[in-house]
Amino acid sequence: MQHYTMNLTLKVWRQKNASDNGHFETYPVKDISSEMSFLEMIDVLNEQLIKEGKEPIAFDHDCREGICGMCSMYINGRPHGPWQHNTTCQLHMRAYQDGDTIVVEPWRANAFPVIKDLMVDRSAFDRIIQAGGYISVNTGNAVDANATPIEKDKADDAFAAAACIGCGACVAACKNSSAMLFVGAKVSHLALLPQGSPERKNRALNMVAQMDKEGFGACTNTGACEAVCPKGISIENIARLNREYMMAGLSDDK
Amino acid sequence: MLDSKIPSGSLDQKWTSYKGHCKLVNPANKRKLEVIVVGTGLAGASAAASLGELGYQVKAFCFQDSPRRAHSIAAQGGINAAKNYQNDGDSVYRLFYDTIKGGDYRAREANVHRLAEVSVNIIDQCVAQGVPFAREYGGLLNNRSFGGTQVKRTFYAAGQTGQQLLIGAYQALERQVALGKVTMYTRHEMLDVVVIDGKARGIICRNLVTGELERHFGHAVLLCTGGYGNVFYLSTNAMGSNVTAAWKAHKKGAYFANPCFTQIHPTCIPVSGDHQSKLTLMSESLRNDGRIWVPAKAGDKRPANDIPEEERDYFLERRYPAFGNLVPRDVASRAAKERCDAGYGVGTTGQAVYLDFKYNLINKYGKAEANKQGIQHPDTETLIRLGKEVVKEEYGNLFDMYEKITGENPYEVPMRIYPAVHYTMGGLWVDYELMTSVKGLYALGEANFSDHGANRLGASALMQGLADGYFVIPYTIGNYLADEIATKPISTDHPAFVEAEQQAADRIQKLMSINGTKTVESFHKRLGKIMWDECGMARSEKGLTKAIEEIRQLKKEFWSDVKIPGSINEMNPELDKAGRVADFIELGELMCIDALDRNESCGGHFREESQTEEGEALRNDQQYAYVAAWAYQSENNWQLNKEPLTFDVAKPSQRSYK
Numbered sequence: 054m055q056h057y058t059m060n061l062t063l064k065v066w067r068q069k070n071a072s073d074n075g076h077f078e079t080y081p082v083k084d085i086s087s088e089m090s091f092l093e094m095i096d097v098l099n100e101q102l103i104k105e106g107k108e109p110i111a112f113d114h115d116c117r118e119g120i121c122g123m124c125s126m127y128i129n130g131r132p133h134g135p136w137q138h139n140t141t142c143q144l145h146m147r148a149y150q151d152g153d154t155i156v157v158e159p160w161r162a163n164a165f166p167v168i169k170d171l172m173v174d175r176s177a178f179d180r181i182i183q184a185g186g187y188i189s190v191n192t193g194n195a196v197d198a199n200a201t202p203i204e205k206d207k208a209d210d211a212f213a214a215a216a217c218i219g220c221g222a223c224v225a226a227c228k229n230s231s232a233m234l235f236v237g238a239k240v241s242h243l244a245l246l247p248q249g250s251p252e253r254k255n256r257a258l259n260m261v262a263q264m265d266k267e268g269f270g271a272c273t274n275t276g277a278c279e280a281v282c283p284k285g286i287s288i289e290n291i292a293r294l295n296r297e298y299m300m301a302g303l304s305d306d307k
Numbered sequence: 308m309l310d311s312k313i314p315s316g317s318l319d320q321k322w323t324s325y326k327g328h329c330k331l332v333n334p335a336n337k338r339k340l341e342v343i344v345v346g347t348g349l350a351g352a353s354a355a356a357s358l359g360e361l362g363y364q365v366k367a368f369c370f371q372d373s374p375r376r377a378h379s380i381a382a383q384g385g386i387n388a389a390k391n392y393q394n395d396g397d398s399v400y401r402l403f404y405d406t407i408k409g410g411d412y413r414a415r416e417a418n419v420h421r422l423a424e425v426s427v428n429i430i431d432q433c434v435a436q437g438v439p440f441a442r443e444y445g446g447l448l449n450n451r452s453f454g455g456t457q458v459k460r461t462f463y464a465a466g467q468t469g470q471q472l473l474i475g476a477y478q479a480l481e482r483q484v485a486l487g488k489v490t491m492y493t494r495h496e497m498l499d500v501v502v503i504d505g506k507a508r509g510i511i512c513r514n515l516v517t518g519e520l521e522r523h524f525g526h527a528v529l530l531c532t533g534g535y536g537n538v539f540y541l542s543t544n545a546m547g548s549n550v551t552a553a554w555k556a557h558k559k560g561a562y563f564a565n566p567c568f569t570q571i572h573p574t575c576i577p578v579s580g581d582h583q584s585k586l587t588l589m590s591e592s593l594r595n596d597g598r599i600w601v602p603a604k605a606g607d608k609r610p611a612n613d614i615p616e617e618e619r620d621y622f623l624e625r626r627y628p629a630f631g632n633l634v635p636r637d638v639a640s641r642a643a644k645e646r647c648d649a650g651y652g653v654g655t656t657g658q659a660v661y662l663d664f665k666y667n668l669i670n671k672y673g674k675a676e677a678n679k680q681g682i683q684h685p686d687t688e689t690l691i692r693l694g695k696e697v698v699k700e701e702y703g704n705l706f707d708m709y710e711k712i713t714g715e716n717p718y719e720v721p722m723r724i725y726p727a728v729h730y731t732m733g734g735l736w737v738d739y740e741l742m743t744s745v746k747g748l749y750a751l752g753e754a755n756f757s758d759h760g761a762n763r764l765g766a767s768a769l770m771q772g773l774a775d776g777y778f779v780i781p782y783t784i785g786n787y788l789a790d791e792i793a794t795k796p797i798s799t800d801h802p803a804f805v806e807a808e809q810q811a812a813d814r815i816q817k818l819m820s821i822n823g824t825k826t827v828e829s830f831h832k833r834l835g836k837i838m839w840d841e842c843g844m845a846r847s848e849k850g851l852t853k854a855i856e857e858i859r860q861l862k863k864e865f866w867s868d869v870k871i872p873g874s875i876n877e878m879n880p881e882l883d884k885a886g887r888v889a890d891f892i893e894l895g896e897l898m899c900i901d902a903l904d905r906n907e908s909c910g911g912h913f914r915e916e917s918q919t920e921e922g923e924a925l926r927n928d929q930q931y932a933y934v935a936a937w938a939y940q941s942e943n944n945w946q947l948n949k950e951p952l953t954f955d956v957a958k959p960s961q962r963s964y965k
Binding site: 069070086088089090092093096097100102103104106107108109111113114115116117118119120121122123136138139143144145147168169172174175176178179182183184186187188189190191192193194195196197198199201202203204205208209211212215216218219242243246248249 | 353356357360371372373374375376377378380381390392428430431432433434435436437439440441442443444445446447448464465467470471474477478479481482484485491493516545546547579580582583584585587588707708711712714777778781826828829870872873877878880881
């Protein structure tokens with residue numbers, strides 16, 4: 054792999070706090086190596102800003118391995134940047150060429166208010182989980198793990214849905230700011246497993262009700278969420294959520 | 308003085324006997340008792356959820372935006388349990404024995420045996436929560452192997468087991484939040500423990516969004532705040548992982564045990580340049596199928612695939628035929644370093660070795676698949692195609708991650724890997740009940756020191772975090788709180804709260820007022836370099852003595868020249884980082900002091916002065932079979948307390964994986 058260095062122009066959203074209007078600032082960055090990650094490039098810019106006596110750009114990040122779901126940048130009009138099945142922290146600078154201009158914004162959705170610069174408040178997702186995204190089993194109640202065989206295909210599908218990292222890219226990409234992929238993934242994960250069966254009706258109803266209450270929009274099946282999901286969560290999960298929701302709604306016994 | 312409170316009786320009866328005799332708190336009284344849990348990784352989330360279920364009033368804190376982000380989520384390979392589903396000879400005793408031996412006889416027998424006992428309950432609990440572990444076609448659970456064992460006892464969910472376990476614990480936690488039993492405080496960082504009349508009674512924390520300091524009362528405080536690998540700057544830890552909570556507790560009287568016991572993981576993606584902010588692990592599970600090698604000729608610069616079989620040195624298989632590529636982490640790391648230091652390393656820096664999947668891709672998986680499909684005499688291309696599909700299912704996300712970072716396709720060319728700081732076995736000293744030397748203050752998971760000795764075996768961190776949270780603390784905390792039922796919640800206007808908050812405020816004020824010329828990051832990098840060079844994979848008296856001096860110097864410079872932008876009463880990530888780095892600097896000094904004191908090699912702690920003729924770690928049981936529990940006295944001054952380690956069942960021997 055050939056490595057190279059580049060000079061770039063960054064246009065970054067700056068917003069002091071939730072009540073500030075916010076605006077774009079333009080920053081030149083020099084001598085960026087193609088081996089750097091996107092966030093390491095932001096680190097370089099931030100070090101430069103601090104040395105110049107300016108405030109560094111606030112952004113969420115933690116594991117930098119693409120699994121914690123904390124990083125959340127809207128890069129050139131796409132959540133997590135240009136690569137498929139990828140998080141911002143795993144985006145590397147070889148995706149760019151010398152002279153490129155890169156626009157970086159926070160997730161934009163009413164249900165995800167900006168806290169500062171590129172950081173948003175995604176606690177709405179936690180509240181949706183609180184509404185039913187679990188199996189009610191207290192510690193110590195479990196039977197032997199192999200007492201319930203689970204069809205491998207179903208277990209694999211449940212795992213694929215459970216791989217959601219809760220980053221919110223699906224919401225950021227959606228023109229309606231819908232959280233259906235996030236909710237669909239959780240409802241599917243638990244509905245596909247026998248352990249999740251006793252609560253499946255109320256789970257679907259309650260999680261959707263909470264989603265609406267948080268101010269996420271409706272789903273119009275454009276599939277933008279699936280296209281940008283770093284974990285490749287399929288919109289089949291939205292279809293499954295719709296089925297679960299309808300069955301629960303039509304059922305007499307909840 | 309150091310009472311580890313190990314129950315009497317035979318090793319396999321201690322935990323049963325403890326549970327049968329410890330004090331209980333009745334449900335009506337549990338409702339009146341408040342417990343603070345700091346950190347929401349596997350240990351913290353499982354503890355907070357389980358205590359909430361029991362009826363305690365819990366307050367849980369994390370610095371991330373959601374408890375689901377804690378770095379347990381990044382654990383890849385799996386979780387051990389002595390289920391013996393494979394019928395390959397596993398048992399509670401074997402898991403106990405492997406862990407003690409793997410830890411090079413520097414862990415407490417009673418704790419480790421308890422860990423092995425409850426390991427089986429963890430898997431049951433997780434499956435009941437809906438954790439989608441890998442399964443066989445018959446629908447039953449699958450297992451894989453990890454280093455330092457000869458059985459298959461590791462349960463896994465592709466290469467993201469930690470994520471699935473944490474989501475299970477997180478969901479259990481959120482359920483308690485919904486039920487009103489747990490109050491969750493996200494984007495909060497603990498800055499001090501409040502101790503009243505010798506007992507932990509609360510914490511001071513900073514709301515990271517507003518910058519405000521807050522006081523919180525609890526009848527007991529649990530620190531589940533993870534390890535301190537980021538003292539090395541570069542590690543596989545998350546960017547935010549830090550020692551601050553544990554360090555503040557230490558300065559309030561909690562002993563810090565075996566701080567120098569650090570795990571350097573053999574298979575990480577090598578450093579690519581000065582810009583590097585963190586290192587990425589490639590799971591140990593890859594050593595099930597990947598073979599580690601370097602060119603047999605020093606300085607051989609040919610591309611890996613052009614080097615013929617007979618000109619490769621599979622150095623782990625050569626040196627350790629019995630365990631081969633699955634030797635424990637400390638052994639594998641040192642062997643890789645030895646080859647690189649001797650000039651056999653590969654890649655542009657020469658600081659890397661190959662991890663190659665081709666052999667097993669073709670011979671193990673490819674041939675098995677061909678047999679299954681009835682393909683007679685398959686050609687290599689077919690075998691590679693068939694093998695790839697299986698490897699993809701086992702490790703797909705890891706291979707993708709490798710390709711994203713390096714731009715190379717590991718299905719085609721071998722991975723380049725090098726050891727990196729990964730886990731810290733040391734931590735706050737705790738007794739059998741997980742209580743630190745401060746009453747009512749507990750440490751769980753990686754934050755304590757108790758179960759892994761001088762080297763942790765793969766897939767055991769998840770096991771310990773969940774054991775502590777789901778199955779140990781719910782019992783042991785009752786034994787303490789039973790005597791606290793008459794204690795009314797203490798007002799946070801109590802002078803001890805006021806004083807602790809003032810101290811935290813003063814320190815923040817002091818940091819902000821320095822207004823120097825160097826960034827926090829630059830100090831962290833320099834600390835990391837000192838630690839890696841002198842307190843990393845090889846340590847010596849000379850190097851450590853020099854490091855202590857350098858760290859003291861660095862500390863002075865930090866407190867006179869650090870530059871922190873922004874202000875106090877707002878979100879200020881640089882200020883958060885500055886506080887953490889200041890604590891890392893102090894911890895770094897203690898780690899070097901501890902490494903200097905322990906003039907033996909054991910597990911991940913390798914003193915150059917103490918090695919066998921073959922270069923293996925040489926323990927000195929006569930002098931060093933103890934836990935070093937350091938008490939903070941004053942700046943640069945610690946007192947060493949020794950907890951002697953006795954081995955009644957697993958008799959210490961020179962560890963051999965040959």
